Amino acid sequence: GQNIDQPTEMTATEGAIVQINCTYQTSGFNGLFWYQQHAGEAPTFLSYNVLDGLEEKGRFSSFLSRSKGYSYLLLKELQMKDSASYLCAVRDSNYQLIWGAGTKLIIKP
Amino acid sequence: IAGITQAPTSQILAAGRRMTLRCTQDMRHNAMYWYRQDLGLGLRLIHYSNTAGTTGKGEVPDGYSVSRANTDDFPLTLASAVPSQTSVYFCASSDEAGSTDTQYFGPGTRLTVL
Numbered sequence: 001g002q003n004i005d006q007p008t009e010m011t012a013t014e015g016a017i018v019q020i021n022c023t024y025q026t027s028g029f030n031g032l033f034w035y036q037q038h039a040g041e042a043p044t045f046l047s048y049n050v051l052d053g054l055e056e057k058g059r060f061s062s063f064l065s066r067s068k069g070y071s072y073l074l075l076k077e078l079q080m081k082d083s084a085s086y087l088c089a090v091r092d093s094n095y096q097l098i099w100g101a102g103t104k105l106i107i108k109p
Numbered sequence: 110i111a112g113i114t115q116a117p118t119s120q121i122l123a124a125g126r127r128m129t130l131r132c133t134q135d136m137r138h139n140a141m142y143w144y145r146q147d148l149g150l151g152l153r154l155i156h157y158s159n160t161a162g163t164t165g166k167g168e169v170p171d172g173y174s175v176s177r178a179n180t181d182d183f184p185l186t187l188a189s190a191v192p193s194q195t196s197v198y199f200c201a202s203s204d205e206a207g208s209t210d211t212q213y214f215g216p217g218t219r220l221t222v223l
Contacts, residue, residue: 004151033211042199042214043152087151096167097212099151 002026004100006088011106012078020073020086020103028093034062034073035087037102043087047073075105083107112136113215115200121221122190130185130218132200140203141183142167142212143175145196152199158183190222 003025012018024032031050035043049055049064049071061074073086085102092098113134122128134141139160144152154167158177172194174186183202187194200215 031209042216045211045213048209048211089152091210095210096154096157097152099153101149101151 002092002098004088004090004098006086006100006103008101009104009106011108012075014078014080014107014109016078017074017076018078018105020075020088020105022071022073022088022100024069024071024088024090024098024100026090026092026098029066030091030093030095032062032064032071033089033091033097034060034071035089037085037087039084046086078107080107080109113200113202113213115198115215115218117218118216119219119221121223122187124190124192124222126190128187128190128220130187130198130200130220132183132185132215133181134183134200134202134215135181136202136204136213137180138202138204138213139180140205140210141177142201142203143173143183143185144199144201145169145194146199146217147196155185155198190220192222194220195222196220 005023034046037043047062054063059076064071085104087102088100089097116131142157143155153169156175158164161180198218201212203212
């Protein structure tokens with residue numbers, strides 16, 4: 001079966017750095033997405049990786065290793081507004097997105 | 110309208126009743142999707158449409174139907190609601206432009222079936 005694994009919850013301190021990991025086992029791979037979802041709101045697109053390596057976008061970076069079935073989202077200079085759930089999703093061979101359950105990130109002052 | 114809208118925002122429904130969740134996008138995206146989101150689970154695809162006039166089944170299609178008469182609208186119908194359909198429903202669309210084909214989400218409909 002297809003599977004996306006992420007930690008359920010993480011806690012970090014304002015101003016610090018946090019890394020959220022995602023491992024996947026899917027039938028085919030056509031890209032990996034990270035979304036942010038604040039409580040009670042819709043998911044919003046953060047990043048996309050299809051080739052191995054690091055994609056940097058401001059305070060957020062996303063890394064992909066296709067051979068290891070692994071990605072991480074790195075958040076720097078954490079702000080209270082970064083408290084949210086972070087969803088990892090992989091596009092499979094049928095071009096459908098398979099979603100992880102999300103990682104709830106709690107930021108403490 | 111800007112982006113994707115969904116209606117209603119929330120609804121409480123008696124079991125056995127018929128319900129249609131509405132979704133409209135103004136971005137002229139070809140592809141549209143319906144997901145449900147339940148606590149502790151990832152988003153699960155119910156139905157999708159790659160272009161107007163076509164639809165396909167996702168991971169959890171039973172008990173739901175969709176139609177795609179035009180590019181902008183993609184309603185989801187529950188023919189006879191059951192309590193297990195209590196969930197938050199998100200509609201999404203994607204532009205298929207370039208290689209990313211990013212999905213953009215509506216604000217969601219919170220449905221409770223009693």
